Amino acid sequence: MATYKGECFCGAVQVEASGEPEGMGYCHCSSCRSWSAGPVNAFTLWKPEAVRVTRGAEQLGMYQKTPVSQRQFCKKCGGHVMTNHPPLGLVDVYAATIPALKFAPGVHVNYAETVLPMRDGLPKFKDFPKEFGGSGDQVAE
Numbered sequence: 001m002a003t004y005k006g007e008c009f010c011g012a013v014q015v016e017a018s019g020e021p022e023g024m025g026y027c028h029c030s031s032c033r034s035w036s037a038g039p040v041n042a043f044t045l046w047k048p049e050a051v052r053v054t055r056g057a058e059q060l061g062m063y064q065k066t067p068v069s070q071r072q073f074c075k076k077c078g079g080h081v082m083t084n085h086p087p088l089g090l091v092d093v094y095a096a097t098i099p100a101l102k103f104a105p106g107v108h109v110n111y112a113e114t115v116l117p118m119r120d121g122l123p124k125f126k127d128f129p130k131e132f133g134g135s136g137d138q139v140a141e
């Protein structure tokens, strides 16, 4: 089984994800943008049991603004590591956290909020696909 190692900005927190992600894509929501200070969040989704914190668990902080997202970061460097989505039963290990995984995005979510249109031909959901509790509505690029 493939294992993808990752770490925070300073390396105090190390994680690994095993197997293959359940899905990959981009989130354009204002929460991701505000928290990451980037125009878009590249996500890879994993079952919680596929993700392990292998070092520095005590340095892992968490901030939860909404019930959907427990955003986890390194308390030492402030680097972002991953976001747990309890209602979905999935963990987003940011694509940038595990660089050895070949990022193969399949979808854009919350595209109605985009500040960085990406004309790549992938499906663009206004919010989320139906199976993730969204409207399932798609919008034009």
Ligand SMILES: [Zn+2]
Pocket (backbone or CB within 6 Å): 008, 009, 010, 011, 012, 013, 074, 075, 076, 077, 078, 079
């Ligand atoms: Zn760190």
Ligand SMILES: [Zn+2]
Pocket (backbone or CB within 6 Å): 027, 028, 029, 030, 031, 032, 033, 041, 110
């Ligand atoms: Zn988002």
